[in-house]
Amino acid sequence: MSASTASTKPTSPVPFDEALTRYEPVLGLEVHVELGTESKMFCACPTAFGAEPNTQVCPVCLALPGTLPVINSIAVESIIRMGLALNCTIVEWCRMARKNYFYPDMPKNYQISQYDEPICVDGYLDVVVPLPDGEGTTTVRVGIERVHLEEDTGKLTHAGGATGRIHGADYSLVDYNRAGIPLVEIVTKPITDTGALAPAVAKAYVAELRDIMRGLGVSDVKMEEGSLRCDANVSLNRPGDEWGTRTETKNVNSLRSVERAVRSEIERQAGVLDAGGRITQETRHFHEDTGVTTPGRSKEQAEDYRYFPEPDLVPIAPDAAWVEQLRATIPEQPSIRRARLAQDWGIGAFEMESLVNAGVLQLVETSVEEGVEPDAARKWWAGELLRVANERGVEPQDLPVAPGDIKRVEELIAAGTINDKLARSVFDGIISGEGDADAVVAARGLTVVSDDSALLAAIEQALVDQPDVAEKIRGGKVAAAGAIVGAVMKATRGQADAGKVRTLLLDHLGVAEG
């Protein structure tokens, strides 16, 4: 492979903000999503991640001579739903195509994919992009060129050699478990006019796609396991000029990397162009550790894949009525839903993001629908219940807590029967299977001690036990009151209202709140 002039003459990257003063970036994003179907694209093999190498294979996905593919109808259904969620047109008729090239991770030496007849075309996705310095957000419409169906390849592991790459390896091992897993490729139209927002747009787009796929339930979209992969095409041009030569950056394995890779590539290309160089059309690799891209395969001599319609499969012709049925199953777009809920609940983007990241948005929404106050639903799901779920190593939605339970706990708190601390114990009881909130309160004896005389007795005892603290409070150091309140709470095994104890204590000592 001959190195180009551009890469033999190393140039220094131009700082991002400076680069944007001279160049306009054009982005193109290709996202691959591994579908979460039970079985592979063309055979009945399971698709579970992480199995022993070459244990999820059969004659069909190993492409033994004579075997034939049969298309997975669930995969077709999934991609149509994805296309609908991305506002695409679902074509009436299309075919799979063979993409021919020799590579040992591909048992047929061709990949069954789609070429000039993709199943979903011409859609768009509106993504909400945060403006720099927390100045709010802007919505960018990303055009979707096509969404098509294909099969994944196997996985090569290069052994020996220093780099773990194919060059310099002593030998390579191939695992075909992944070969034939259904893959959907989503290709954007060129994304222009985003300027300095380009890296953020790329990140927000991939994040929104991920949320959509999760909402559709078509994929687990885990970037770290490779079930969502993004290739970022970037080019720069001077304002008013034709688009520049693009590079395609692969190995972008996290949302953060999407942003960093685009940013780094803009900086690098600006450096090359500033020095009078030429951008080589090539595939580049992003490195998480250094945050820069390095050249991979050159695409100067574009590979000829000799596409032709796959003769082993019949055309796909989705029935219009079926497509309409599927359209009815498409959930509201995640960003639109989040914006709506945030407004309804009176919270900001940051709070909303933390609910999303905690994976409790749906739980909060359901609880609110069941009559729980939004603040309370958020407090419990993003707080105590999330903590318990993490502690137990389960997903929050797998806790046996119903919205009705939260509602009842809140009622008990409002009535003064329990306080927040006792409420945690109530949830612990519910989760441990001791019955509903009332049953747990009764069984565990969890009622707030609201008898003033009993509390006063406990306060007096605490003051006797800690004379020095009592002295401090009397001397005006109200902050020291906490030690007495703590002792009272301990003495009442938490069944007192801390605020009330504090008020009683200060009244008792005749000290005003500081």
Next chain:
Amino acid sequence: MPTSPIDADLIRQSATVLAAAIAAGEVSSREVVQAHLDRIGEVDEAVHAFLHVTAHEALETADTVDAKRAAGDPLGPLAGVPLALKDVLAMRGVPTTCGSRILEGWRPPYDATVVERLRDADVVILGKTNMDEFAMGSSTEHSAFGPTRNPWDLERIPGGSGGGSAAAVAAFEAPLAVGTDTGGSIRQPAAVTGTVGVKPTYGGVSRYGLVALASSLDQAGPCARTVLDAAHLHAVIAGHDPRDSTSIDAAVPDVIAAAQRGDVRGMRVGLVRQLDGEGYAPGVRQRFAEAVEILTHLGAEIVEVDCPHFEYALGAYYLILPSEASSNLARFDGMRYGLRAGDGSDASVESVMSATREAGFGAEVKRRIMLGTYALSSGYYDAYYGQAQKVRTLIRRDFDAAFDKADVLISPTAPTTAFRLGEKLDDPLAMYLNDIATIPVNLAGNAAMSLPIGLSPDDGLPVGLQIMAPAMADDRLYRAGAAVEGALYDRWGHLLIEEAPAL
């Protein structure tokens, strides 16, 4: 039709007669199978129809059938009858070479659907038959394991690519065989060996386990010595298979009833103007003309039909077939099974793949891979593959129009009788022209049969009649074929194959 007493030579019996005799307990499957294994032992050194004989498994299966019969268990329709399988069909644990060095040592871990159905019908598989490498050829001379010889004249070719299956049936090594037909590989061998061969409607027989040459053209079908035998085998192997997406989900036409009926009264038989005349040997034309007379005599109405685009069929075929083949054969790279050449501690993946394909493929295979790779190349696709697909559509329309006028179409199966070994080996175009009459059917996907209609006065070698029917009207082939066969039997007092010289 003949119903010889079963005490006669077992190998000369039809499959229909053998199945009935085995079912009636007049003879055991073991005796029948052993007789055929003995015959293979006697003549196959000369004929070389088989690449691999599964004698042990065949006798075991025969014993199982005999035991089932003794126990009164239900038996399959061809229970205990032996059959030869073209080596392009996967059979669990048995070497499957496709006539190529590149598959050396590969034993499939699975059965083709056709093989499964044969097993379900209690058919006994005798072994795997020789073929042109990956079914590319019309003479079986392109087999990496040496040519098969025509039982009528050992210096002549048995046709191809399924020369092994046709020769096995013609040499009485098996009463039945399975072949595959991509451009005539069942019909042309049948024609030149004086046997019956049928290419069913595309999608009629599952391709699962048939090592693909050209996916959109390949079709497995029966080889036999009588039309009724072919019908019985057709009924066993045909039918929908969910493992083959191109398999037709509809009832198989009743081919057995059609073969038993064997009557063409009122049938409109179309003579295809483009499949006669120039390029067809005089002796072939003479026998064909007689067959037309027989059909008229039997009450068929003869009409002339025009299929103007058939003249482009050969050209389209030699673009579509190599294109698909170049892709289908890409998997033979030494990485997972079969031959691996050029391996060494510092050999790269690319060099091993390249060396394996260089060493493992024969000249004809390489020629077609190169043709196909070129035809699919960027910038040439529209001019070659794209145009060829348009021709294909036009040929399909020609057939549609012809079948508006006629129930079946007829032509000579091949322009000549069996040629001599080596005669066309250095002239690929002359070899390709041998399939001129059979190729249109593969391009259109409909059904066709070849059956013997006599010996050419030119050289005393068999001539075949091709009957073509619309898609999923395979039964018409059997109706017309059995009628012609019956009339000729009445005339000769025997099947044509009985005139073949002793081996």
